[in-house]
Amino acid sequence: xxDWGIRVIFEGQNFAxxxxxxxVSLRIALxxxxxxxxxxxxxxxxxxxxxxxxRWICRLYLxxxxxxxxLVWLFAFYFGVTKVxxxxxxxxxxxxxxxxxxxxxxxxxxxxxxxxxxPKHQLESGLAVGLTRLQVYRYVVIPQAVRxxxxxxxxxxxxxxxxxxxxxxxxxxxxxxxxxxxxxxxxLKTPTAxxxxxxxxxxxxxxxxxxxxxxxxxxxxxxxx
Amino acid sequence: xxxxxxxxxxxLYVKAGKLTLEIAFWGIAASLFLGLACALITYYKVRFFDKxxxxxxxxxxxxxxxxxxxxxxxxxxxIGIKFEAYTxxxxxxxxLGGSYMAEAFRAGLEAVSKSQIESGMSIGLTxxxxxxxxxxPQAFAIALPxxxxxxxxxxxxxxxxxxxxLADLMFVAKDLIGMYYKTPEALILLIVSYLVLLLxxxxxxxxxxxxxxxx
Numbered sequence: 148x149x150d151w152g153i154r155v156i157f158e159g160q161n162f163a164x165x166x167x168x169x170x171v172s173l174r175i176a177l178x179x180x181x182x183x184x185x186x187x188x189x190x191x192x193x194x195x196x197x198x199x200x201x202r203w204i205c206r207l208y209l210x211x212x213x214x215x216x217x218l219v220w221l222f223a224f225y226f227g228v229t230k231v232x233x234x235x236x237x238x239x240x241x242x243x244x245x246x247x248x249x250x251x252x253x254x255x256x257x258x259x260x261x262x263x264x265x266p267k268h269q270l271e272s273g274l275a276v277g278l279t280r281l282q283v284y285r286y287v288v289i290p291q292a293v294r295x296x297x298x299x300x301x302x303x304x305x306x307x308x309x310x311x312x313x314x315x316x317x318x319x320x321x322x323x324x325x326x327x328x329x330x331x332x333x334x335l336k337t338p339t340a341x342x343x344x345x346x347x348x349x350x351x352x353x354x355x356x357x358x359x360x361x362x363x364x365x366x367x368x369x370x371x372x
Numbered sequence: 373x374x375x376x377x378x379x380x381x382x383x384l385y386v387k388a389g390k391l392t393l394e395i396a397f398w399g400i401a402a403s404l405f406l407g408l409a410c411a412l413i414t415y416y417k418v419r420f421f422d423k424x425x426x427x428x429x430x431x432x433x434x435x436x437x438x439x440x441x442x443x444x445x446x447x448x449x450x451i452g453i454k455f456e457a458y459t460x461x462x463x464x465x466x467x468l469g470g471s472y473m474a475e476a477f478r479a480g481l482e483a484v485s486k487s488q489i490e491s492g493m494s495i496g497l498t499x500x501x502x503x504x505x506x507x508x509p510q511a512f513a514i515a516l517p518x519x520x521x522x523x524x525x526x527x528x529x530x531x532x533x534x535x536x537x538l539a540d541l542m543f544v545a546k547d548l549i550g551m552y553y554k555t556p557e558a559l560i561l562l563i564v565s566y567l568v569l570l571l572x573x574x575x576x577x578x579x580x581x582x583x584x585x586x587x
Contacts, residue, residue, distance in 0.1 A: 152450075214574070215566050216531040218542060219559075226549060227559040305434065312436035316535060323442065338450060345447035349439050356434035 152339030156347055161329050165344075168322030169351055172311040175242045175319075180304055182243075183250025190251055191258020205255065212252040218313050220245045225317040242314040246307060253303055261295040262288075294370045301363035305356045312352065322348055378557045381548060385565045388544040393569065395458070395540065396527040399465025403526065404519070406466055407473025412503075414474070415481045425474070432471035438532050440464050445536045461533040465526055472522045480515030481507065513584045520577035524570065531566075541565050 156162050194205045212220070225241040228234070236244070265288060273283035315323040326344045333340045410425045432440075441464040444455065455463065484507050492506040534543035541562055548558040 214570050215563055216528040216542075218531040219562055219566060222542075222545065223559050223563065226555045230555045309434075309436040312438045313532065315438075323439065340450070342443075342447040342450045345439070345443040349435055349443050352435045352439055353431060357430060360430070360434055 152337045153343045155329065155333050155337050155340045155343055158333070162347075164325050164329070165322055165347065165351065168320070168325035169355070171239070171319065171321040172314065173308065173355070175239065175246060175314060176304070176308045176311045178243050179246035179250045180307060182247040183254045183303075183307075184300075186247070186251035187254020188258050190255030191262065194255060194259040195262050209252045209256055212249055217245065217249055217310055218316060220249065221313060221317050238314065238317045238319045241317065242311070242319060246311065249310075250303070250307060253306075254300065257296055257299050257303065258292075260299075261292040264295060265291060298363045298367040298370070301359060301366070305359045305363070308356055308359075309352065322351065374554060374557055377552070377554050378561055381558070381561060384544050384548070385541060385561050388539055388541045389565050389569060391538065392527075392530050392540045395461050395465065395533060395538070396530045398462045399469060399530065400523050400526050402462060402466035403469025403473045403522075406470030407475075408477050410470060410474035411477030411481055414478055429471040429474055432467055433475075437464060437468045437529050438535060440467055441532065441536050457533075457536050457538050460536060461530070461538055464533075465529065468529065469522060469526045472525070473519065476515045476518035476522055477511065479518065480511035480513075483514045484510045516584050517581050520574075520581065523577065524574055527570065527573065528566075 156165075190205055190208075193201055194209075196202055221242065224245050225236065225238055229236050229241075269287055269291070270283055273287045274280070278286070311321075312323060315321055326348050330341045330344050410429065413421045413425050441460060444464055444467075445457065445460045448455065488506055488510065489502065492502040497506070530540060531542045534540050534546065537543075539547075545558045545562040549555050552558075
């Protein structure tokens with residue numbers, strides 16, 4: 148290698164700008180995670196409803212969201228919905244909507260799994276020893292459901308963070324876009340810039356997602372025993 | 373809605389769909405191979421290589437495919453290692469999928485009960501025979517649901533390869549929107565194409581799962 152392209156990262160504001168770009172992706176992930184946590188619990192509980200039609204509608208929603216790649220949904224919302232309904236959505240808002248819809252569906256499925264995997268006798272034993280229904284939920288059902296749910300939910304969080312990298316393709320200026328701008332500016336001075344910039348972005352995503360994955364694994368191990 | 377336009381665009385989507393399937397096929401095949409190798413290395417605790425596999429799995433699972441592809445395609449080109457976009461897409465998919473498949477195989481291998489392995493050893497099977505005839509078939513049957521979920525996940529992930537200029541389904545839709553401004557038509561065809569690809573595959577895989585479970 149003729150010259151050390153890695154110094155591009157430390158020139159001017161470059162590194163700070165990359166971090167700011169990463170913050171844009173993380174903000175989209177954070178907003179959608181909060182929406183999906185709330186919406187997912189509601190949809191998940193609806194999925195365990197006794198009414199067939201409600202279960203069926205939730206199931207359909209989940210399958211429709213799941214069967215098509217997220218990138219396609221991003222395009223469908225950013226280009227399609229805006230044109231058909233004549234509304235303007237910024238790329239960031241469109242991303243927030245798509246990731247929330249996806250998160251609600253996935254989270255709903257996790258909640259459904261956690262609730263239905265709970266043995267029925269747990270609830271019935273609680274009632275039999277004279278707890279009220281509220282107490283049964285508060286002290287028996289919810290603590291166990293959370294333990295089953297949390298590792299998978301945290302896993303979903305890392306999946307969402309990773310998937311937010313796609314928003315660059317509908318024009319959100321996030322870490323990859325800023326990386327490309329830096330590369331374009333320095334391409335003449337430092338031809339190897341793109342190697343180093345993409346390596347740094349790769350590393351940044353890893354540094355964000357890895358601790359979260361480790362934490363999820365730790366919880367899983369702790370609560371399994 | 374311009375139905376005529378949709379009708380005349382169908383051949384473009386068919387062609388692109390073939391490319392999507394092709395990339396997914398090679399990517400999934402390579403990741404199955406890589407995943408099995410990694411899982412066996414972890415399972416038999418092959419010295420040094422098991423550490424390498426552990427690092428690979430963490431790196432691969434905690435970074436997005438899009439960034440992996442950009443790094444491979446645009447980054448490596450600048451330090452003199454150039455790949456064709458097609459090769460790069462298959463490599464990227466295999467790099468991502470390998471770790472997911474490895475986890476699926478690992479779970480399958482660990483679920484094979486100890487008595488099965490000890491019985492095999494006591495009737496005098498060699499380690500290769502034991503792996504080939506006792507452990508792997510059972511591990512595979514247990515891992516199959518996870519493997520097929522991963523295969524569908526990888527097929528969906530191929531939508532990202534349009535970003536490195538491969539003319540897959542996503543690329544064709546983008547192209548039609550850019551050239552003719554027929555946004556809803558192009559997007560509906562895109563969604564339909566993915567449904568046409570994914571629904572039969574997912575139905576086929578769940579049929580296979582049922583067969584293996586009862587077989």
